[in-house]
Amino acid sequence: MILLLRKNILIILILVFAFFLRVYQSGSHGIYLDEKYTMVISQGIVMEGANQKDVFFAPSKTTFTPAEFWKPKSLDDFIEANIRGDIGNSPSYYVVLWLWMKIFGLSDFSARFPSVLASTLLVGLLFIFVKRHFKSTNLALLSAFLAAIEPFFVAYSHMARNYSMSFFLTLLATHVFLIIYERTKAGKKSAAYFVAYGLILALSLLSHYLTLTVFLCHGLFVLFYIRPFKRWIVYLATTLAGISIVSLWFIYGGGSYTFKTLAHQAKLYKDVALNNPTNNGYGEILPATLANVSQKSLPLFTDLFIFSNGLGQFKTLGIRNMALALFLGTAAVLMLHLFRRKQKLPLWVALLYPVLLIAGLPFFSVTNLQLVALAALPSFIYLLIISLGSKDADLPAPLLVFTLILSFVPTLFLIVMAFRNGHTYGITQRYSGFSFPYTVILIAFMIRQLSRLPLAFRGALAAVLCIQLFFVAKLLNDVYQDRAPKYTYFSITRQPNPYYVTAQKIKQLYAVGDTVVYPSRKLYFHDEIEKTYWPYSIQDAQLTNLYLPRDAKYVQRLDTTETDKIILTKPRGVKITLFDLQGKTYRY
Structure with a gap:
């Protein structure tokens, strides 16, 4: 009882901390x-x-x-504003924001506050999600804490845009989807949950069209794991019901111009990529070659995880430096694999493992401790793999696969669309940000596995995590100072x-x-x-x-x-x- 009370107090403290991180400085910049x-x-x-x-x-x-x-203003005014200002995207967000400012007034702080709330609520929902589906309160607390300090969530909570609301809605949709799956397996009726799922699906798609990538993941789960096939009917019917609600917006509302505008933009950005990729008024837009797409997408994958945030920056770290760090890291992870089960490590292993992680420092052309974190990256990936497959994780295969699908498919979707459209404009973190709640869960599993390693391995990797946390804290400070271009889009602080x-x-x-x-x-x-x-x-x-x-x-x-x-x-x-x-x- 006392332990339960302590854990309830902990999640309340985490939520208060998350709210503070999000509300701080949220109205400071223009x-x-x-x-x-x-x-x-x-x-x-x-x-x-x-x-x-x-x-x-x-x-x-x-x-x-x-x-x-x-x-x-009339309803037609709102629709026309949405068409011309946001290609008919995000009407549910604008309705929420209109109602919010009707009650609390129009100001920059007021406009951004719904994003602060949605991002804070996401932290609480992630705790509920992990506790319910992964059956571990400790893992849920760790996941909630990681989400609370995630710079991506903090940065987008400072924006009067749809993203924080969309991240929350898609996590809620996944939560309800898994409850339906559990109840169906147990032979329980789930009609109310199906109705809720259909409504959340509609609200999500109307908050941002790219939430579609999350529901694509849900569809893949149904395809792989729902049996017998006749059960697909109710899932399909619910999805179609939700889409039918959205279709009303496309038929009678601002969505009627969306596909036309998207087609026009795809052609425009492709022309820009081929003829004027840099000085064009839109930012750098490159042709969708394998090299260009890889250069744009690698930072998206690395920034999905706190332990690798910032490690995909070729221009900052240097390709030669990165190659050397990964070479040393590969040697280190081989030692980790061979000796991680030993109760007592040989002295040479205990000394050589951390030395391998820092051995590149005299040879790197730039002095950047994130290269040490890059050297440890293979070890972290290895820990993540074994943590998900370990017996004490006790993860059902469907849940494990589903988490991995949700972690990577949204980014893969952007890559596919880049090749399809012929340009790299859409390869940006905010469009794949729906994956972050699930990558946070994977990080929590990895940290739990780290705590079970022999002391020398645990100490070395914990030190590297502290280095990464320093850079995460620095990134958070840059967000607050409005000079974190990859999240705030600005390198020089905006004035009021x-x-x-x-x-x-x-x-x-x-x-x-x-x-x-x-x-x-x-x-x-x-x-x-x-x-x-x-x-x-x-x-x-x-x-x-x-x-x-x-x-x-x-x-x-x-x-x-x-x-x-x-x-x-x-x-x-x-x-x-x-x-x-x-x-x-x-x-x-």
């Missing part, structure tokens, strides 16, 4: 491009004003007010949101007779979805008005001769610069 679209889409506003013609573009109309900007800052100045300085003047740059459209009814940008005006009172009568206008400065014009020609956006410096 919203980046995708979050700008999140903000306007959730309010039924089309970026650049395709559904605000009467506000910005009406004949003989040269000024506008926040009250006009915030006029009531310039549009929020400008809005506060307007509220403070504006007087009757004043006019707020916004820059209006020339626009260049890539396709019909981007095309608006005005060839100049109104984005700066839109984003500032998000933070102004909805009933305010501030007089505002656009200036197509100005590209950067937001100006407050007062009577007698007095001009006050409210904010200088300095090109793209503050537009992110």
Whole structure:
């Protein structure tokens, strides 16, 4: 009873710790491009004003007010905003966010808080998931702790985007799926669970289309392990019911443009990859050769595991250094294999094993302790393999295979799509992030196996894990400082949101007779979805008005001769610069 109480206290402490890691600094930095679209889409506003013609573009109309900007929006407005801003993706997320901000107000912190909550709840759900399906409270606690400190989860909890919600929903779907499997094997009725599964499937797909990769894993499990075949019918019927709900969005809602837009983007990115792979405005997009896809995808696989996070960076570590580290690591893992069952290790083994892990340091061309972690990587992989096959793991083969499928199929799907589309644009961690809860479980098994090794092996590998934890802590600090490009997309810290800052100045300085003047740059459209009814940008005006009172009568206008400065014009020609956006410096 006391032990159970202690473990309950532990999971509560882990959840509090996870929440703190996620809420800390979550509102400190300005919203980046995708979050700008999140903000306007959730309010039924089309970026650049395709559904605000009467506000910005009406004949003989040269000024506008926040009250006009915030006029009531219809369902069609929300659908059009979703089509033009996010190719019809993530409508369930935008509904949640709209409702959240109706209750708690519109601010950067408020917009990001649902992601904080979803990411924290995922930690708790992972504890329940492991305890229920892997039959171990200790393993569940370890998994929850690893998920709490996972930099990927922390980074995406700071974004007003769908990802944290999608990660939670797909784990919940897998949890319900396995309950159905257990109950069916036991001959119990599962109708309510099938209904729940179908609804979660629909919500997941409508939170992000690539959650499809998780349900593809569920389908593979059914194909491999559900017998007799007649049981497939109810699984198939449930999946079709969930998809039928989603199909309503594709037939009557914003999803009707999704496939057309995806086809257009695939062609566009392929052309960019072939003709201008670097200086193109989209980031580096390479042709989908075997070498390019390998270079892009290896970091995705290594970053799925805390013990290998950052070990797939060719440019940082150097190919020659990596080859030497792996060569030494292979020799070390052979020793681990031969002597791991010994009660007492020979002295030469106890000394040589850690020496092999650090032997490359004098020869590496860069001083980076992560190369020591790379040397230990074969040992960690070996431990992972034997931990999953050990008798004390007592894992049913279907559950083991299912966990491995869920850990790797989402990334493999991205690789297949890269070759199919001819470019590497979609090979990015956030699109395969649905795998992280399952790789966390695998790491927990590996750590449990590590604790059973002879002291010399255990001590050496524990020291390497501490080195990795140092780099994980450094990565977390970089996330908080907004300089972790692989997760936050920025290497230089963003300043506070310039549009929020400008809005506060307007509220403070504006007087009757004043006019707020916004820059209006020339626009260049890539396709019909981007095309608006005005060839100049109104984005700066839109984003500032998000933070102004909805009933305010501030007089505002656009200036197509100005590209950067937001100006407050007062009577007698007095001009006050409210904010200088300095090109793209503050537009992110």
